[in-house]
Amino acid sequence: MEQLPEQTRWATQQMLMQLDSLSEQIRQFEKRLEELVEVTPEMQWLETLPGVGVILSATIALEIGEIGRFLSAERLASYSGTVPRVHASGDRVRYGRTRPDVNRYLKWAFAEAANSTAVNYRRLPDRHVSQLYARLRARKGHHKAVGAVARHLAEAAFHVLSRQQAYRDPTPKAGRTSEV
Numbered sequence: 001m002e003q004l005p006e007q008t009r010w011a012t013q014q015m016l017m018q019l020d021s022l023s024e025q026i027r028q029f030e031k032r033l034e035e036l037v038e039v040t041p042e043m044q045w046l047e048t049l050p051g052v053g054v055i056l057s058a059t060i061a062l063e064i065g066e067i068g069r070f071l072s073a074e075r076l077a078s079y080s081g082t083v084p085r086v087h088a089s090g091d092r093v094r095y096g097r098t099r100p101d102v103n104r105y106l107k108w109a110f111a112e113a114a115n116s117t118a119v120n121y122r123r124l125p126d127r128h129v130s131q132l133y134a135r136l137r138a139r140k141g142h143h144k145a146v147g148a149v150a151r152h153l154a155e156a157a158f159h160v161l162s163r164q165q166a167y168r169d170p171t172p173k174a175g176r177t178s179e180v
Helices: 006-036 041-046 054-064 073-079 104-119 128-140 142-163
Strands: 084-089 092-098
Touching: 006 054, 041 054, 041 142, 054 104, 054 142, 073 142, 104 128, 104 142, 128 142
Parallel strands: none
Antiparallel strands: 084 092
């Protein structure tokens, strides 16, 4: 840093001090959260989902409540706002934006986990969600790929909670190719 001009060095030091302060505040928030929220088995199972940590697992678990109130993984995905609208007429089908009248906290939590997956997809290329993201990103772009990963995570959350077990990457079914 000594090689920088004086004003640039001063500005850089100020920004680094701000980052240190924010990092400390984040540590304090996480510590406070651990004091306030009792980690349940449901939260532990949800933490096994890709991109889900303590904060997101608490949010998802508290917003879903009893998993038995959802009849299927698709219903949970719809409730959490990770399913696009479908406009169909005749033989033509179009997919639109997600609905606005959904549980916004769940939608945010699954989108955050999907974005975390998107950031780390090159670092963890063997994970199913990384491959899903990479495949869809190449064809449809980042935003739609993140939406698809969020939907996968919402449906996976249903299975994790209803089976009361940790997340496992899906295994390819016989007769199916890797292209979807």
